Amino acid sequence: MLRFEKRPQPSQVWTYLTPLLAVVITMIAGAALFAALGKDPVAAITTIFWEPLFGEFAFYYRPQLLIKGAPLVLIAIGLSLGFRAGIWNIGAEGQYIIGALTGAGVGLAFYPMESWVIFPLMVLAGALGGWIWAMIPAILKLRFGTNEILVSLMLVYVAEKLLAAMALGLMKNPEGMGFPGSRNLRQYESAHNAELITGSGMHWGVVAAMIAVIFAYILLNRHILGYHIRLTGQAPRAARFAGVNPARLVLFCLGTSGALAGLAGMFEVAGPAGQVSIDFNVGYGFTAIIVAFLGRLHPVGILLAGLLMALTYIGGELAQSNLGLPAAAIQLFQGMLLFFLLAVDVLTNYRIRLSRSEGVA
Amino acid sequence: MNLTKLLATAAVALGLATTAMAQDKTKVGFIYVGPIGDGGWTYEHNKGRLAVEAHFGDKVETVYQESVPEGADAERAITQMALQGADLIFTTSFGYMEPTLAVAGKFPNVKFEHATGFKTAPNLATYSARFYEGRAVQGHIAGKMTKSNIVGYIASFPIPEVIRGINSAYIHAKKVNPDVEFKIIWAYTWFDPAKEADAATALIEQGADVILQHTDSTAPQAAAEKADNVITFGQASDMGEYAPMPRVSSIIDNWAPYYIARTQAVMDDTWESVQTWDGIGAGMVGIGEISSAVPEAIKAEALALKAALADGSDHPFTGPLKKQDGSDWLGDGETADDGTLLGMNFYVEGITGDIPN
Numbered sequence: 001m002l003r004f005e006k007r008p009q010p011s012q013v014w015t016y017l018t019p020l021l022a023v024v025i026t027m028i029a030g031a032a033l034f035a036a037l038g039k040d041p042v043a044a045i046t047t048i049f050w051e052p053l054f055g056e057f058a059f060y061y062r063p064q065l066l067i068k069g070a071p072l073v074l075i076a077i078g079l080s081l082g083f084r085a086g087i088w089n090i091g092a093e094g095q096y097i098i099g100a101l102t103g104a105g106v107g108l109a110f111y112p113m114e115s116w117v118i119f120p121l122m123v124l125a126g127a128l129g130g131w132i133w134a135m136i137p138a139i140l141k142l143r144f145g146t147n148e149i150l151v152s153l154m155l156v157y158v159a160e161k162l163l164a165a166m167a168l169g170l171m172k173n174p175e176g177m178g179f180p181g182s183r184n185l186r187q188y189e190s191a192h193n194a195e196l197i198t199g200s201g202m203h204w205g206v207v208a209a210m211i212a213v214i215f216a217y218i219l220l221n222r223h224i225l226g227y228h229i230r231l232t233g234q235a236p237r238a239a240r241f242a243g244v245n246p247a248r249l250v251l252f253c254l255g256t257s258g259a260l261a262g263l264a265g266m267f268e269v270a271g272p273a274g275q276v277s278i279d280f281n282v283g284y285g286f287t288a289i290i291v292a293f294l295g296r297l298h299p300v301g302i303l304l305a306g307l308l309m310a311l312t313y314i315g316g317e318l319a320q321s322n323l324g325l326p327a328a329a330i331q332l333f334q335g336m337l338l339f340f341l342l343a344v345d346v347l348t349n350y351r352i353r354l355s356r357s358e359g360v361a
Numbered sequence: 362m363n364l365t366k367l368l369a370t371a372a373v374a375l376g377l378a379t380t381a382m383a384q385d386k387t388k389v390g391f392i393y394v395g396p397i398g399d400g401g402w403t404y405e406h407n408k409g410r411l412a413v414e415a416h417f418g419d420k421v422e423t424v425y426q427e428s429v430p431e432g433a434d435a436e437r438a439i440t441q442m443a444l445q446g447a448d449l450i451f452t453t454s455f456g457y458m459e460p461t462l463a464v465a466g467k468f469p470n471v472k473f474e475h476a477t478g479f480k481t482a483p484n485l486a487t488y489s490a491r492f493y494e495g496r497a498v499q500g501h502i503a504g505k506m507t508k509s510n511i512v513g514y515i516a517s518f519p520i521p522e523v524i525r526g527i528n529s530a531y532i533h534a535k536k537v538n539p540d541v542e543f544k545i546i547w548a549y550t551w552f553d554p555a556k557e558a559d560a561a562t563a564l565i566e567q568g569a570d571v572i573l574q575h576t577d578s579t580a581p582q583a584a585a586e587k588a589d590n591v592i593t594f595g596q597a598s599d600m601g602e603y604a605p606m607p608r609v610s611s612i613i614d615n616w617a618p619y620y621i622a623r624t625q626a627v628m629d630d631t632w633e634s635v636q637t638w639d640g641i642g643a644g645m646v647g648i649g650e651i652s653s654a655v656p657e658a659i660k661a662e663a664l665a666l667k668a669a670l671a672d673g674s675d676h677p678f679t680g681p682l683k684k685q686d687g688s689d690w691l692g693d694g695e696t697a698d699d700g701t702l703l704g705m706n707f708y709v710e711g712i713t714g715d716i717p718n
Contacts, residue, residue: 057444064437164549168519168717177479178521178704184459272433278518278549279456282430317438320426322445327396327428 130262
């Protein structure tokens, strides 16, 4: 018989090992799933994990990893700050949408004027938009004690309605023959979030994501505010005795994650997506929650987790069109990753023992 | 423009490689917005793909990717198909217009076909169906069949395509039943069974005994079945599993002949960038069997209307017609031109409510 024994302290080793273990178990369970669907499991797993990196067309897919990973990392970094302090912003998808709308709105307002100031203004507007959207749950929480999980989540749906209204109304391309969707910002030089080096996939969003990783690392390890965040998450009572102001922390964590999500939306709408359309958001704000936890809420971990997630997306698409795997199987595969991560997390806090007290963990 | 060059070279290299191999196989790719099992829009496109396979057998290889989000992800999915050597790629949703255009620019040797859009290029054609012809038949049946004189309409997005359908159905319902009234709910989705079911239930509660839908799932059919004595029409696909009640007829998208013809054109090297907009006459729009729940007389009238639309002796938008604001649109006997239809952003006289903005 197996028995769980609580560790006196979470295992340092397992904290780092569990994400890797989860990936391996996901690969095995995924292979079994693909085999059950009648596909060659080895081919499926190599298509997902190997092809995009080292396959025939890797020159195209490697930059795509950055394009797909950047918004995930940018949003997840913001979320991780709050998650560490026990402040749960679940509505990053909404803040992402609003950031895209405010950013694109500024750009479209200037059309067709060309000037170097337009893009920086759009960046500011994007961050501000996301920040304001995140301030709604923050202020409601502080004034009326509402639950930020519910409020931020509900605001995603409000944001989606706003997005549809903008794509069909105010921001609709006047030359679009009545069809929904804004002008294509990629065809408007001053507003285009173009690749910095052609063919590299590096756009300003990727740069912003890297800067965010570095700043978050410094903040958490070297700054008193980062210390307060960690302390509040680990021991809220002790934090209060240590003079942490919880209200300020709520404002900071929700505000920062909102601003970063808004930035991600702005960089996406001005670059890879190109236009405000009804279906602009594809779930980065929700996937980023998985990325944050997969990365152990640690900035470097999040960077790696974001790239891994991007890899499963791109490899998953390849597996779909090359091997005819259904889209649902790929989504299931991605879902397994979080599921197994949470499952093997038990090993961080518990030791597995046989009843005859033979250690196996 | 390094990447463009690189991709173009890859495309050329592939183009050469595939023409070398293409003696035996033409590769045709499909990008779908929904799952192939949606029972509506994507389901019918996939049936078209299977028809291409059945028709050409070993001479063709088809690939597809389902549930591709419209936007940046679509661009990657389309690029990937082009990189993998597709000769012809069909992108089957309006939201793929910009991504398809972008990829078409990078792969001049690959042919692209975009459904329901309006932007073209030398290697990018567009195609769509005149669904509003089918709506006219539905409107006729709806006007005759309703007892409460309230027809419910589940609309998806306020775009010309959808507005055209509402107008066409309304004109023909009104023609046979001057007291008819349309209640329209905007679902803001193409496929969301839960939302569609809610919309259908709300319309039925407001007294509607006919439900028309411009969304792709069968959820409204199920809701109508539960309510009893409410009739519906299949959308995009026949949805025959709900016949004879509540589903009394349907509009069926039939893409197979077009897909086969275009694949043939690529094989024969006669492919050209065209803008196709076909209706009942060409067989792109099918009217599903009118069920036994509809009295024989009404069925005969509906079939006569269908025949007249098919041979061009009737047009769904024939004057005299006024716009909702009372201004004149079409004079006596005048028919609407394609330009106006393609950009339609107004209701005809008699429809209440505003088009949301």
